[in-house]
Amino acid sequence: MKNTFYTILDFFLPRYCAGCSKKLSFGEPLICSTCFDDIPPADPDRIEIEFERKFERSNFVQDFLSAYVYESDGTLHNIIHSLKYNKKFRLGILLGNKLAETVKGINNKWRIDLILAIPLHHLKKAERGFNQSDFIVKGMANSLKIPYSNKVLKRIRFTESQTKLNLSERAQNVSGAFQVRQKKKINGRNILLVDDVITTGATINECAKVLIENGANKVYSSSIAIAE
Numbered sequence: 001m002k003n004t005f006y007t008i009l010d011f012f013l014p015r016y017c018a019g020c021s022k023k024l025s026f027g028e029p030l031i032c033s034t035c036f037d038d039i040p041p042a043d044p045d046r047i048e049i050e051f052e053r054k055f056e057r058s059n060f061v062q063d064f065l066s067a068y069v070y071e072s073d074g075t076l077h078n079i080i081h082s083l084k085y086n087k088k089f090r091l092g093i094l095l096g097n098k099l100a101e102t103v104k105g106i107n108n109k110w111r112i113d114l115i116l117a118i119p120l121h122h123l124k125k126a127e128r129g130f131n132q133s134d135f136i137v138k139g140m141a142n143s144l145k146i147p148y149s150n151k152v153l154k155r156i157r158f159t160e161s162q163t164k165l166n167l168s169e170r171a172q173n174v175s176g177a178f179q180v181r182q183k184k185k186i187n188g189r190n191i192l193l194v195d196d197v198i199t200t201g202a203t204i205n206e207c208a209k210v211l212i213e214n215g216a217n218k219v220y221s222s223s224i225a226i227a228e
């Protein structure tokens with residue numbers, strides 16, 4: 001009986017840490033504590049500098065928060081890779097829970113009515129099968145007890161990879177790429193936009209602009225991590 005129980009649970013739960021691939025004993029979360037301790041947190045000074053660099057000038061994003069700093073060879077890279085390419089959806093929920101703790105922990109000024117993920121283009125979503133940020137948003141919404149939607153914001157234009165573009169090229173690349181589909185859901189509301197890793201903030205800025213232009217009151221933004 002006990003063996004069957006573990007066999008069933010083992011089937012549904014990943015048994016290896018998504019950060020270091022070490023075997024997890026049953027009952028351990030998806031990421032071992034050594035790995036979680038290994039991820040550098042985004043400290044408040046860093047967040048303030050990033051806010052000024054990415055969002056202050058365009059003035060569409062009210063405030064910004066990130067839980068961690070992303071290192072391209074770091075533990076968080078492995079975790080996000082597992083979520084995106086190995087379909088470890090529960091990792092998204094777990095990261096969403098962590099980000100919600102960060103939002104609750106240092107910030108009680110935010111009044112959020114609705115949480116939205118940065119949407120993927122439907123072709124990209126069809127190719128991958130899902131939007132990883134939807135799971136992060138679900139985890140956040142559950143922890144914060146705030147509604148979320150993946151229907152309000154749509155990516156209407158397929159955008160090329162941004163990795164080789166500079167800041168202004170990125171802004172141009174995403175210009176006009178998003179559309180609000182359910183205007184009344186955002187009218188006069190405070191929206192929290194969520195992404196997995198923020199690099200330049202160009203995509204967030206563009207989404208925030210579209211939301212404000214369509215009647216949102218305030219737009220906050222948060223990400224699991226800030227890119228190095």
Ligand SMILES: [Zn+2]
Binds near residue numbers: 020033034036
């Ligand atoms: Zn680990």
